Amino acid sequence: MSAGSERPEGAIEAPAAAPAHWAHRHLLDVDALTRPDIELVMRTADEMHDVLERPIPKVPALRGLGVTILFYEASTRTRVSFEVAAKNLSADVVNIAAASSSVSKGESLVDTVRTVEALGADMLVIRHSVSGAPYLAAEIFSGSVLNGGDGWHAHPSQALLDLYTLRSRLPGGLLEGRKVVILGDVLHSRVARSNVWTLTAMGADLWICGPSTLLRGFEAWAARGAAGRRFTVTSDAGAALQDADAVMALRIQKERMASGLLPSLREYAARYGLTNERLRAARPDAIVMHPGPMNEGVEIAADVAAGPRSMVTDQVHNGVAVRMALLYLLAGTRRTEAGA
């Protein structure tokens, strides 16, 4: 899936040189981002991070541009993060919490996007429970669409902020050969899917771990090594955590028990919960991440979440910088097109 209107061929075999500028009109997925694209996001996020250190963390980069944040799923942290990011760039921000389902007679996504555009939005951040919905929005919307998370499919800004956080803690910011573990319910996780693309693009030794019922399909993905990328899938938490440089725990939801995918939360916590004891197998300086919101005592122990390894508050802080960078880069393609 393209991050923009053009799908660069062989996006994975990244050219050595960084691109002169950002060429993607939309950010709908991370699968077509080249390594230079990702590095440009990281460098831009560094600049935005500096902005956030100022007494008044605000720049006029998006002044006069309308950013509409259209969320079809309840989410406080991602929505607020985008809102803060857009406001820091001086954009005019509109928030829409929309309710929709396949059976409700509410306004259709197509109609809503047309309305949002008519009301003056230049950029649209969309969160939706159905995989692929942002592509439908992008087909209609004449500005830029930024995927704020769709179904099980993708969460580009989360994967990029995770990467930014990892780089901030690894020597030289380099992931080559570093063992990164994604632990938990990957089947239902757009965060996991997007991280597969970004982490493998940066050369990490990626391990995907969870109960076998929640790994469904990932063995097929790993076997194909999408676009030449490799990762390891295992239900053995011990093997996954052995000598790990970083562990990303994913939220486990109670519905997974009702649908028969897991015996109990208690059993999940005992076998896959990220505890200090389990982390002893990892490297001494290993870091711990979580996209939030956390179920402490289930997928992550409270003392780990609040402990010295935890990057959770860094992730929240970095999230604003990375989202500022993404809005800034996408706005740049608008300016280029308008000026051309």
Add this chain to the structure above:
Amino acid sequence: MSGSGGHDTTIRGWAVDPGTGHEGAAVLEVRDGVLERLVWLSGADAEGLTPGAALILPGLIDLHAHFREPGNEDAETVATGLAAAAHGGFTTVALMPNTTPALDEPSVLGRVLAAAGASGSPVRVLAHGAVTTGRKGETLSAMGELADAGVVGFSDDGAPVRSATVLRNALAYAGALGIPIVDHPEDLSLTEGAEASEGYVATVLGLKGWPAAGEAGSVARSLAVLADVVRDVPGARLHLTHVSTASSLEHVRAAKAAGLPVTCDITPHHLALADEWIAGARRWAWEALDGDGRARDPWADGALVARPYDTSLRVNPPLRSAQDAAACRAALRDGTADAIATDHAPHTEVDKHVEFGWAANGISGIETALSVVLAAVAAGELPLATAVALLTTGPARVLGARGGTAPGLRAGEPADLVVVDASGAWTPSAASLVSKGKNTPLLGRVLPGVVRLVLAGGRLAYAGD
């Protein structure tokens, strides 16, 4: 062309007659709708008449089409469906009973046949009746009355006959009437909420998987029930429609070898498209295999050219892997599959221009079916004679005597044939499709084979430019 319906024409081309097994250069003379003369040509007379030029085939038969009337005339009517059928080269269609109300008793059949009559189309309309009342899966429909009224099969298509007990009773009761049960194989406990075939593509796209076992398990169950029933009711017959996986086809192959009275069909989209289309690939399924017969990785080889999550690709059963599509073509070649059936499923824009997971299932396919099959023929994936048989004599055998006259190019009988310019190409578009359903992933794609003339029962059904 004569106004009273009887047609006069002389046609020269490459005739394929699966009724007799003859294939070759021929000239056909049609007078007042009757095929008066068929002369096989040779030597200088046959010059220029090759399979790559004008093809003359018996009128095609579709075992599985949804014309949506009564109940959803915004998506299709009997009249628009018949016009689309003719445009696709079909002179006989068997309609599915999942209308509103369902075709579970003769009065609904009467409405459908009245609409067909009013349309003036010479395309022959056959109908499947529902297996159960209201397609609810509980009590048998008015099977005997429907049989008297002329239905050719019983199907709850759109859904499987969920209860094995109901299936057993239906096979027995319909078997005594000499009518097959046409089952849509799906184990709903494995497919609830499914959006795409389980596997690599669905995983990467974050789409809920429809596992192969969701079909193969249902096929195995139905075959086991059939084996029991047929001991008591020798006339019992099972037809499995839109079979899509290698594992299901293995069950059918074994059952046929064991002598069970089972037949099956495969759709054009399951033999020619693969799940990678949902990711944005647009190559034929046979182009998506590597030298070892494994599916290629569209994310790695630059095959992703279209926007992903195109809802025209949402269909049930879902598009499968390129290996499954290859297994479908192998089954069509070796006789495991008996027919190609379109599962023509037109939908409105309202039902399709929505989020992928919420889009209605179905592809509008009756106008593109022949072209898709000819693309497979051109690629060497199906022999021409086999392909034609799978669209004519194959479905006729599934229908049996209730399907009417066997297809063939026979002098002295009303002309029922299609003339195709095999060297020509066309591009389906919202404007060029006659069906109300524009929901096909083939819009904008150049397809081989242009239907030039269709005669149905001696009358003109379609004439191209």
